[in-house]
Amino acid sequence: MSRRAEALLALLGVAALIFTAWAAPWLRFVLTVALAKGLGVLGLLLLLRAGQVSFGHAMFLALGAYTVAFAAPSVPETLVLLPAAALLAGVAGLLIGLFVVRYRDIFFGMLNLALSMVFYSVLEKFYAVTKGTDGIRVPPLTIAGLEPVRETQEWVMFGLALGLALLCALGVRAYLASPMGQALAGIKTRETRLEFLGVPARRVLLFAYVLSATMGGAAGALIAMTSRHVTPQLAYWTSSGELIFIGILGGAGSALGPFLGAAAFELVRVYAAAAVADAWQMILGGVLLAVILFAPGGLIGILSGRAQQRPAGRA
Amino acid sequence: MTVPLLSARGLRLAFGGVKAADGIDLDVMPGEFLAIIGPNGAGKTTFINMTTGYLRPQAGAIEYEGQAILGLAPRAIVRRGIGRSFQLPQLFTEHTVLENAALAIAARAGIWSPLVPLLRPGYRRDAMALLARFGLEGVAEARADALNEGARKLADIAMAVALEPRLLLMDEPTSGVAASEKMGVVETLVRVLREAGVTAVFVEHDMEVVARFADRVAVWSQGRILTLGPPAAVLADPAVRREVIGIEAAAAHG
Ligand SMILES: Nc1ncnc2c1ncn2[C@@H]1O[C@H](COP(=O)(O)OP(=O)(O)OP(=O)(O)O)[C@@H](O)[C@H]1O
Ligand SMILES: [Mg+2]
Secondary structure, eight states, rough: HHHHHHHHHHHHHHHHHHHHHHOOGGHHHHHHHHHHHHHHHHHHHHHTTTOOOOOOTTHHHHHHHHHHHHTTTTBHHHHHHHHHHHHHHHHHHHHHHHHTTOOOHHHHHHHHHHHHHHHHHHHOHHHHHOOOOGGGEEOOOTTTBBBOHHHHHHHHHHHHHHHHHHHHHHHHHHHHHHHHHHHHHHHHOOHHHHHHHHHHHHHHHHHHHHHHHHHHHHHHHHHHHHHOOOOOOEEEEHHHHHHHHHHHHHHHSSTTHHHHHHHHHHHHHHHHHOOGGGGHHHHHHHHHHHHHHHHHHHHHHHHHHHHHHHHHHHH | EEEEEEEEEEEEETTOOOOEEEEEEEEETOOOEEEEOTTTTTHHHHHHHHTSSSOOOOOEEHHHHHHHEEEEOOHHHHTTEEEEEEESOEEEOOOOOHHHHHHHHHHHOOOOOSOTTTOHHHHHHHHHHHHHTEEEEEGGTBBBSSHHHHHHHHHHHHHHHHHOOOOEEOOOOOTTSSSSHHHHHHHHHHHHHHTTTTEEEEEOOOOHHHHHHHEEEEEEEEEEEEEEEEEHHHHHHHIIIIIHHHHHHHHHHH
């Protein structure tokens, strides 16, 4: 997609989000969660650039969310908890990454899945600490020391999520265009060549992994602060699957894809669940099938279809 | 007597019962073009793999510029100045030729700047200059997997040359290249390497190329060096003609 088309799409997206959040207050919560999930999916997209799919990425979102839940009673400040959760997830990403970046493809994916399931079990089993499947309620939080009323609080969370989404999308965009990001894409096609260029491929992937874990942690923190309730379900494999689903739905061709996918996913879920409660998973499955078969570039690919077709036609 | 740039002693490596290296002793002199010839399975690629850290010999020693390099990882050896190109070109297939070249340029400088684009003006200029040396500037914007074999071989070598090696090991730089393009490809790369003062070792099946461009020829057979010397003498040697060139001519015609 051209720079201008992408910038225009981003602007339109931001305007549409703000307008919807203003015009339909009951969707403010849904959109905030969507932006947070988009942030998590953006991390997944980094790994996808290297041809790697993590089937356990939700563990980092859960880690961020539980960090908020555990620390909130003693430090009920949004602007402290959010970076703390991101940092902790980043450190966890570094430790786990040192291990998993040695593996590729199905082994990489399954190792991530296994680790996330271990984390899920810990959250579920140690009732005394984690309250098991009941989960933990997050107490009301201050924002820069203030205790805003409910509606302001909602707007602040929405704004935080939107700001963070924009910042990370821009950052990811720059990173992917940089030598490091291009080397990351090189892992997918010719890892041997990277080594013979004197570039340590594992370190390139580790950097991406830590970055994706950090964004996952921030996403989880936003979700915990918005929903005010965390459960082990956040780390369950279906949550990781959901992130992959959103990634495919949105499309991996642009840093906007994850957010577009997440917004579509959450909105469809809200309306479909209300309209056809039992059939909603079937609808999701159908949508995924349609995307894979007819629009492998995802929603972002459809939106930028004409812009993308031209350079492709030339090459 | 000049000091060898690369010095291999007693290299041994067996895969099961197959002796891919069975006591290899070889000195590569600074500035020379050394051709390696020999039948399929003789262990030519294995020698390059051992020298570049891709395979570890079971016995022996390799010194480069007087320092032991055995046991170092490929990327550590690359950083010391030994470049390598591949029998099957190893290009980033989903990137353009220019991006491939720019990545190689970036690799020399260090890639760890996450926020400045790869195709920044400096790298773009250097990458274009690199491609121009190999006559590849016309295909700079093409995807690497869209090139013909001759151009792919040259692009592969260009990426190794970007790191400014003092020694370059090339595995069959002309294999798979159409006969009509072959001499052009070799002339181009010999010109670039001479200009850059790079010492080269190349595996080659085409005796015409060997005769024209090699300073010395090493004949490989079953993991050993059969003979080593100037091309005129080696290529005229009846034993070599029978055991190596005869087989190759038969293989080429069969
Ligand atoms: N990694 C490996 N594992 C097992 N066997 C190997 C390996 N690499 C090489 N060999 C074997 O070692 C022998 C030498 O192989 P090598 O690739 O070095 O030959 P070559 O001289 O380069 O042949 P060619 O002209 O066909 O490229 C062959 O019998 C090959 O099958
Ligand atoms: Mg070979």
